[in-house]
Amino acid sequence: MVTWPGRLPAGVVVDLDDTAYPQASYLAGAARAVGRAAARAGLHGAAVARALRVELRAGSDRGGTIDRALAACGVPPARIVELVPELVAAFTAYRPRRLPTYPGVRAALAALRVRYPLACLTDGNPAIQRAKLAATGLADAFDAVVITDELGGRAARKPDPRGLRHAAELLGVPAGELVVLGDRPGKDVAVARAVGARAIRVTTGEYGHLPDDPPATLVLPDLPAAVALLCPGSAL
Numbered sequence: 001m002v003t004w005p006g007r008l009p010a011g012v013v014v015d016l017d018d019t020a021y022p023q024a025s026y027l028a029g030a031a032r033a034v035g036r037a038a039a040r041a042g043l044h045g046a047a048v049a050r051a052l053r054v055e056l057r058a059g060s061d062r063g064g065t066i067d068r069a070l071a072a073c074g075v076p077p078a079r080i081v082e083l084v085p086e087l088v089a090a091f092t093a094y095r096p097r098r099l100p101t102y103p104g105v106r107a108a109l110a111a112l113r114v115r116y117p118l119a120c121l122t123d124g125n126p127a128i129q130r131a132k133l134a135a136t137g138l139a140d141a142f143d144a145v146v147i148t149d150e151l152g153g154r155a156a157r158k159p160d161p162r163g164l165r166h167a168a169e170l171l172g173v174p175a176g177e178l179v180v181l182g183d184r185p186g187k188d189v190a191v192a193r194a195v196g197a198r199a200i201r202v203t204t205g206e207y208g209h210l211p212d213d214p215p216a217t218l219v220l221p222d223l224p225a226a227v228a229l230l231c232p233g234s235a236l
Contacts, residue, residue, distance in 0.1 A: 004229040005217065009198065010173040012112050012230065013164060014142070015182030016122040016129065018205025019223060020109075021101045021136045027056045030094040034066065037090035041083055047073050048087075060206060066091065092125060099135040102204060104224035109141045115231045117171035119144040121164060121180070123157040123187070126150050144170035159190035164197070179217070181226055183207050189216045200226050 017023040035049025051069035055062075066087050070080045112118050120142045122129050129147045133139040148156045148163035156162045161175075168175035176196035182188020184207045192199035193214055201216035202223055212219055220226055227234050 009179040010177035011117040011171045013119045013121045013180045018183045030091050033090050033094040095131045096135040108224040108227045111227045111234045119167040121146045123148045158187035161194040
């Protein structure tokens with residue numbers, strides 16, 4: 001039986017993408033938005049959307065996904081250079097109406113918030129990340145939301161510790177007494193280790209196959225599985 005090692009934390013910080021909801025659902029909608037923009041530009045929009053989904057499944061953090069999708073559709077290089085700014089704008093302007101959360105996430109966050117001060121720590125374009133929170137219905141699930149790009153652009157993204165330290169300040173607890181719940185070892189686990197905090201890695205989403213490096217305090221299948229450890233006696 002898995003048990004929490006040592007004393008319980010003073011606060012909990014939760015990642016958003018692929019921890020609370022499947023980011024693939026957002027990316028699929030964004031790819032459709034790019035396809036619609038491509039169709040307005042005279043291309044086969046559905047084909048562009050399909051090619052972009054393939055590229056995103058191969059790694060959503062890689063740059064140049066739209067460029068490669070257009071190339072896969074046979075668009076000449078000069079035309080790609082012309083179209084990319086417009087299609088990138090369509091991608092970043094996409095705002096989902098609804099996004100599904102992973103099963104049990106809403107109840108898990110509610111249970112954690114009863115026991116602990118609770119923050120969300122997420123990387124990305126602030127307007128996009130806030131739209132994701134609204135679409136998942138989780139905008140009000142936390143005591144604080146920290147979007148790292150608001151603290152210093154891409155340079156402030158995890159594993160840079162600025163965001164986690166700011167979350168600790170907002171929650172009123174020492175950063176080293178937090179536990180971070182997230183799916184990416186190189187971001188969520190690494191940022192916890194950077195401030196001396198503990199981390200629970202969940203194996204949901206795009207990065208679930210990655211090795212546990214750096215190692216987390218515990219590895220669990222999903223966010224709700226953490227509640228039994230962090231909230232002893234919880235009915236969840």
